[in-house]
Amino acid sequence: MNMKRNQWLLMLAVAATLSGPAVAQTPAETTAPGGNSTTVHLIRLLVEQGVITDAQANALLQQAQREAQAASQPRPEPDVREGDVRVPYIPEVVRDEIREEVKEDVMAQAKAENWAAPNTFPDWVSRVKVFGDVRVRNESRFFSGDNSDEIIDFQKLNDDGPYDVNEDSVTYLPPLMNTREDRENLLRIRARFGLEAALSENWSTGVRLATGSSNGPVSTTQTLGGGLSKKDIWLDRAWISWRPGNWNFTAGRAENPFVSTDILYSGDLNFDGVSARFSGLSFSNSGSFFGTLGAFPLQYSDDDWPSNSRDKGKSEDRWLLGAQVGANWEFKNQSRFQAAVAYYDFDNLRGQRSSECFLYQVGPPCDTDWSVPAFMQKGNTVFLLRDIQLDPSDPAHTPLPQYVGLASKFQLFDLNVRWDTTLFNGYKLQLAGNYIYNHGYDEQEMWQNAEGQLANNFNVNTGEIESGRDAWMVHAAFGSSLDLKRRGDWMTFLGYKYIKPDALPDAYNDSSFHLGGTNAKGYYLGAAYALNERLYFQGRWMSSEEVYGPPLSIDILQLELNARF
Structure with missing residues (x-):
């Protein structure tokens, strides 16, 4: 044009x-x-x-x-008649x-x-788009003095382990979370920079780099300090997309292709694998369908495991398989309603109890060490993976070095609804809800698979598992604009979350609320204001506590400045 x-x-x-x-x-x-x-x-x-x-x-x-x-x-001079208009020279x-x-x-x-x-x-200049954002955040974490001080950090136990669980032979405590000492005014940053290039009318590719204190999947935020040392940069995305008509096929590491909330998938989470999305399939004057299919590898088996044996373990790859279908309705009063239902199968994610292993004989590692989770936050029920046999010469003091694995299967049904509308004087209102149901949760099966060796979420007095299969949240936002793209735009928001321990994998959801994971309930509220079209300020307060088990109350205050380009 x-x-x-x-x-x-x-x-x-x-x-x-x-x-x-x-x-x-x-x-x-x-x-x-x-x-x-x-x-x-x-x-x-x-x-x-x-x-x-x-x-x-x-x-x-x-x-x-x-x-x-x-x-x-x-x-010749033209004849001048009545009504003629003379145009000045x-x-x-x-x-x-x-x-x-x-x-x-x-x-x-x-x-x-x-x-x-x-x-x-050059030709490539017109085909390449640069994008990115920078966030500077001041974060304070407040813990109740009544919190339990014996909550184990199972991710660190696996990373540093195995850990000896025999109280008669161990000489040190397992890694424990900080649950009582406040951490105020942590200055933290997030920086992301990306390029997207059009290869043809239907093909495109892109990459994005991001900060992060580790290669964990749920956060690209990094705490400043560290003796003024330089900060890490990670490859956050790398993908190729093909868009024929209403379809979009993507392969590589790309953004979340599903309609979801951060109760299940963190906003910083990206997906490794392939996905296919369609949209714009109209079924009425105001409604249209959309959908997504995806297959994402979570963890591949180690080709050389066990390294000190001629007999290698069989393939035990773990995958996330997802399917979603939904609909959008657009109304004349600038209102929009969206509903989507999804099914996610976290295949082979549950841990496996090993066969008998004789570590006191300095033999090979136990045969299910592969089922250690690649990443955890906290909340899921875990159990001791190894069936370690006691040394007959000194059974009481036989070291029992253990890893932990997830006790439940995760086969999730996920329902999302959202209503956007325009009220008086052009103000915007958004109401949203999310409900998750873990069809794979079965307490009897969890107990049998773990052979009774549960490490948490278990009441020793009643002999019962203290967990559950569902999670839900509600969210409301109101303001002059919800995208904060013009100077002076503002918005406020509030919501409530309730997440039972095994409603979903604790590895992939928001890392701020309750400092990540499951077995949490509480509210959040905040406000944001646009300083200009590319810069806005946001403040957020989150207050949460445990659903089951030892007391763990955590309040979070975040004040941040966000720039985007």
């Missing part, structure tokens, strides 16, 4: 030049190949841009020559100034938009 508009501007400029009395130019100036005529230059520019052909250009020049010759002949100097101003404006725009000289910039 810009090219056509600019070409029409050129043609109008030529028309303006030709429309004045031709005495402003001599025939020689009009037709001379190397003359300095504005008309000649503009006509040549039209030829170079492909707006007119050489034949059409010659015709324009000949027309200008004929009009110049006709204008040079003396003309525009001096030649003024006409020349108008032509030059039009020419300068058109040429300036042509150069700025790279269509007057299309070979000035």
Whole structure:
């Protein structure tokens, strides 16, 4: 559209030049190949841009020559009749100034938009889009003095382990979480920078880099300090997409392709694998369907495991398989309703109890060490993976070095609904809800698979598992705008979350609420204000506590400045 508009501007400029009395130019100036005529230059520019052909250009020049010759002949005074309007004569100097101003404006725009000289910039410049954002956050964490001080950090236990669980032989405590000592005014940053390139009409590719204190999947935030050391940069995304019609096929590491909330998937979470999305399939004047299919590897088996044995373990890959279908309804009063239901199968994610292993004989590792989770936050029920046999010579003091694995299966049904509408004076309102049900949760099966060796979420007095299979949240936002894209835009929001321990994997949800994971309930509220179209301030308060088990109350205050480009 810009090219056509600019070409029409050129043609109008030529028309303006030709429309004045031709005495402003001599025939020689009009037709001379190397003359300095504005008309000649503009006509040549039209030829170079492909707006007119050489034949059409010659015709324009000949027309200008004929009009110049006709204008040079003396003309009789026209008869003046009643009602005639006399147009003042525009001096030649003024006409020349108008032509030059039009020419300068058109040429300036042509150069700025790279269509007057299309070979000035490389081709890739017009096909590449740069995007990114920077966030600076001040975060304070407040813990209740009544919290339990014996909550084990199972992720760290696995990372540093195995850990000896025999109280008669171990000489140190397992890694424990900080649950009582406040941490105030942690200055933290997040920086992300990406490139997206169009390869053809339907193909594109892109990469994004991001900060992060580790290679964990749920956060790209990094705490400052550390002796003023430089900060880490990770490959956050790398993908190729194909968009034929209403479909979008993506392969690589890309953004979350599903409609979801951070109760299940963190906003910083990206997905490794392949996905296929469709949208825009209308079923009424106001409604349309959309859907997504995806397969994402969570963890591959180690090809060389166990390294000190000729017999290698079989393939035990773990996958996330997901399918979602939903619908959008658009209404005349600028309202929109969306509903989506999804099914996620976290295949082979549950841990496996090992066969008998004789570690006191310095034998190979136990045969299900592969089922250690790649990443955990906290909340899921875990159990001791190894079936370690006691040393007959000293059974009481036999070391029992253990890893832990997830006790439950995770086969999730996920329902999301959202209502967006415009109220009085153009104010925006959004209401949303999310419900998750873990069909794979079965307490009897968990107990049998763990052979009774549960490490948490178990009441020793009643002999019962203290967990559950469902989670839900509600969210409301109100303001002048919910996207904060104009100076002065503002919004407020609040919500409530309730997440039972085994309603979903604790590895992938928001890392701020309850400092990540499951077995949490509580509220959050906040507000944001746009300083300009690319910069906004946000404050958020979150208050949460445990659903089951030892007391763990955590309050979080976040004040942050967000810039985007």
